[in-house]
Amino acid sequence: MPENYVPILIFAGLAFLIPVATLWVAKLVRPDPRDVGYRLKPYECGIPPEGDARGRFGVRFYVIAILFVVFDVETIFLFPWAVEYDVLGLFGLIEMLVFLAILIIGYIWLYMKGALDWV
Amino acid sequence: MAQPQDISTTVLGADEIILNMGPQHPATHGVLRVKLKLDGEKVIGSECIIGYLHRGVEKIGENRSYPQFAPYVDRTDYVAAVSNGLGYCEAVERLLGVEAPPRARWVRTILTELQRIASHLLWLGTHALDIGAITPVFYTFREREEILKIFEKYCGARLTTHAFRIGGLQYETYDGFEEDVKKFCRDFEEKVDEYGELLTENRIWVERTRNVGILTAQDAIDLGVTGPVLRGSGVRWDIRKAFPYAAYAQFEFDIPIGERGDTYDRYLVRMEEMRQARRIILQAVDSIPEGPILARVGKVIKPPPGEVYHSIEAPKGELGYYIVSDGTIQPYRLRIRPPSFINLEAFDKMVRGHLVADVVAIIGTLDIVLGEVDR
Amino acid sequence: MVPTWHYLVLSAALLTIGIIGVLTRRNVIIILMSLELILNAVNINLVAFSRQLADVSGQIFAIFIITVAAAEAAVGLGILIAFFRNRDTVNADEIDLLKW
């Protein structure tokens, strides 16, 4: 492993220590949770919730997530291109314009289709 | 007009959930409980569940003498206690067939209009807070505090004032009352513009309130809403003009109305109402007549048999008292027509098709006080 | 230095686990996740050989494979959502109709 990645890991380890240490300290000093039935119910403004919370939320959220994955891939392709733009020059520009044109076609299709509209 | 009331009995579709907002919710202005049927985040049905604050005020009224009951009305719309007291005192006076002396009516008008400003300030702050602007609430409370100080100096109480008395006033104004009121009015003019600067032109505010909770004039009348909600829908109707009471016939003021009946229009209407209230106060405070402050009503208030419906333009809308007297010292039947209760009925109509975020905007724009809704 | 064939063994292990997952699980979501495991196993091979041969092409293949994985996940889960909305299940055994 390239050596300059090791500090990141050390730092991650330290960051991991925050929750572990604080939660451990908190466990020592905080009062025990009083196990009164209603305190452990999920919060729904003081009324017992109706039905399971999981499931059945709008499909629009999912469409957004898909679009994110697709656009994210596109940006990932852009990063090395931007870094090497000086080397690639005009050729790289044209190449990327074709790439982005295809993306823009997709975007326009989405726009027309209303996939980007929330309601 | 009949909408399905109970949304929980309807069959849920594939993407629908029932979300419960309130009674323990930061934005339902107390203990309102709203059950929302959601398609994703879109509201396709709603049901208001109220009564968490029900204290049986009307029943209490039947068991108290007329003066005894007066403090109770302060606790219905507890952010506009002065207005409640005015309505009740005038209703009983009408039942008795007496009229408060001019000085009393002038002072009543001033205090009630101050209360209107205070109530609208509270509304503005909380409404803005609901829509996510956290700063206006501190500004509006700063000015509301000045009004409450005037109340406190006048009658010793800030919130549930019990400022008036059947037949006139309980207290003469204190020394410097006029100056205090004038000073407040002087300062208030630029303050209300300051709120406007924060919100009226704010793009996000406009986007959040324009076309949200639209109530056409037709719907508004059908749903019986009153006050700024009705005027926001473009109906120029105000009891102060339609059936002038207190001293309103003497003063000049305009009734602002909206055009589209959306939340933004209601916002503008209330903002303008504050300015008009200031205008009324300034006119009134310069012309307070001298004279007695209490009409001759006798020690024991015992209206002759009969009944009366008297209503005033409270900050929230038409606040009516329907009192049936059987000639005893206690009302036989005392009905309070609460503006918030009936305005809240329009909620379902306004909220359908909007998003969860609009629900709080619409609750805010209705300006309900649960003490009054539940009584 | 870890010999390349150790990477190959790891890759084979992940591949096998992925195949077991695809073949045995009923839940379509987990089947799709197993597919991701398989793709990852392939990527490990590519990157390991790229390292050994000091040729960046392997890494570029890996990028393309990740792209394909993203597309596969998007479409696969899209089908799953559509299926779930119609049939109210995510069970592979019940996906036996060619048309619904």
Next chain:
Amino acid sequence: MMFAQGSFYVLAAVAVVSALLVITRRNPVHSAIYLIVTLLSVALLYLQLQAEFIAAVQIILYIGGIMVLFLFVIMLVKLDVALRQPPFNQQWWVAGAAALVLAVELVGVIYLGRGTAALPQAPPGSLQPNTELIGRTLYQNYMLPFEIASLLLLVAMVGAVLMARRKAS
């Protein structure tokens, strides 16, 4: 070098164990979390293989993108029925046996071919600077696949959106 070797075996073990947990957990959310662990350890292995860019892509795209998509879908579908059913299908033993045969076969092949795979490795630093190398190679030598990838993404986007937005009949 001890460190590099040790970390390889630890990471490989973590990857394999959590991969096993992926396919055995009943609850897909748990499976997803273990898959994230596998992906993360594989990303660290890429780092070890001097493929920094791939490691970053693995983290951004796989964990930050695809896994988020997975978790989203898990939340959008109702799972309580699936949780109560047996997690494996009826042919699990046939599949398991087949997979085992495959595993043995793979290990055998790798073992037989270990000589080829044990050719001398390129010296460290040969793939540096990584991003620049990848950029140059990708946009010069692999231009066509790159453009095709954008077409693939377009198709995926259209297909997925069409699928998901289809109303229940």
Next chain:
Amino acid sequence: MTLLLETLKPYLLPLIRVLVVFLGISLIVAYLVYAERKILAHLQVRLGPMRVGPHGLLQPIADGLKLLLKEDIMPAGADKGVFLLAPVISVIAAFTAFSLIPFAPNFYITDVNVGLLFLIGISSLGILGIILGGWASNSHYPLLGALRSTAQLVSYEVALGFALVSALLLAGTLSMVAIVEAQQRQGVWFVFLQPVAFFILFVAAIAETNRNPFDLPEAESELVAGFHTEYSGFRFSLYFLAEYAAMILVSSIAVTLFLGGWLRPFARVRALDFLDFTPVAVLVLAAAWCFRECFRYPATREWRWQRLLLLGLGVGALGISAGLLLPARFLPGGGEGLPAFPALTAIQGVFWFMSKVFLFLFGFIWFRGTFPRYRFDQLMSLGWHFMIPVAIANVIFCSLAIVLSRQMGWGLPATLWLGTAATLLVAALLRREKA
């Protein structure tokens, strides 16, 4: 002994750096909460925390202690393991990313070839913490909050990515240190070459950190507290820490990419070298304020600790400023090569870096005090219908501008501004179409 030191030496310095950065970030996070409360309070005509310590300076500690002592409630229907794990993921993601931020030319934890990409990757893991926390609570509000939050984060991450690419076109590297050095070399902060990208990055940064006006995931008036509704005690404050750390992180990214990182304003203008004294001046001013406040407190017993604390702070600030009195570049041995006094260089760099970050953070807080909240559909519409197309247009026009400048030999800033104008045109068109 010497041998031991010799063997440890390569590890010692990085380790000290790691610790300093880590503790520094933790401290800033704690005091950012305090600063937010104070600034908001003063925007809202009130005083904010005043009780604990002079001007409430010890409030963060009191808050931390309070949260430690809070009862820890886990809903009965929650998925225990995931419920415990989720906030931890958020914290790790938010904090680890700081290891890639260059605070000063010689003060950073590590610098890698794919730095920026790695940074985004690590910080994007925070989404997992949110989505898992919302799911594990098994309750409507957190789930809705988590879905909203994730949808919002991923939407603006796309715009953010494109904005970053615009800056990378100018920098030509992914290494964070090299990006700042590129700005030093070109003698201009990228914000002046890429204002649109900077604006997009700024808006996306606000959205990425769930701050007002994009704080819908935790819109208290709608969703109560969003994804962490069910979290209490220190578990809740872990999310809180992660959120504030993320604020600092996105500010740091923006500063590194667009505001020249550790560079002083007008770093190349020799006439403005006196600006190097700014850290000293600021410290002296702070010390003066401490002494003034210290003597303004009544000399009664109950204020004694407050006075002592202020006095100590003042003396400390004076001491540091005395040590810094001479900017590094005026000392012998400085100049073009390696700095003779690395600590001074580091402190200068950190000072300018953090000043810019605080400017950003102040903006965040200011916005919170000013704006109402967007509605979710408006937020998504802003993201997908406006920010993303504008960001893509910006990438296209800027790459065109760079090629143009190279082919035609025009000045780079001129062509880039041309590109910016074209982008703004696109933006205006998009805006009009929407209206």
Next chain:
Amino acid sequence: MTDEQKKEEQKPASPEAAKPAAVAAKPPAKPAGPAPEPLDNEQVRRLRARFAATIGEATLDRKQAIVVVARERLRDICQYLRDEEKFDFLTDLTAVDWYDRSPRFHVVLNLYSFARNERLRLKVPVADSCPSVSGLWSTANWLERECFDMFGIVFEGHPSLKRILLPDEWKGHPLRKDYDILKQDTDWVRENLGIESGQ
């Protein structure tokens, strides 16, 4: 029926009503106060012409117009008032419990006309049920529910007549005169609030 109503309006014949008349005369300086008087204007005449016997006594009490109507044709009368007489606004709907009379309740509708700036009060004597006017004015929906909640009057044709202010399981209707304010639904209080006795 009409005679009975007339008596009520002019000098309420309830047992309590006998003494206040005597007491009210005590303070000599004070006028006796307003008293109801019969009302006979165009509008009432039009109403009578159209609905004949279903329109009962019309009075003017404290300058407020009150018309007693029979429950049988309430909906038609309301429809007529809304559409033809332009009383398009239902201000309030409530009830009064005259517990020793028959029929026991008065349902009271307060109408308002924007066009004429006039109020009109309808009183409907009912035993325990009344036609719903929620189809005419949406306002009436909740008001009738409240009336049902408080008085137990059933509104026929109401879309979902259930309690509104009190819990669904509550027993009794509090605004009835025979419901003591101290006599709450102790069962409900005990079950839901955990308080042993209501007061």
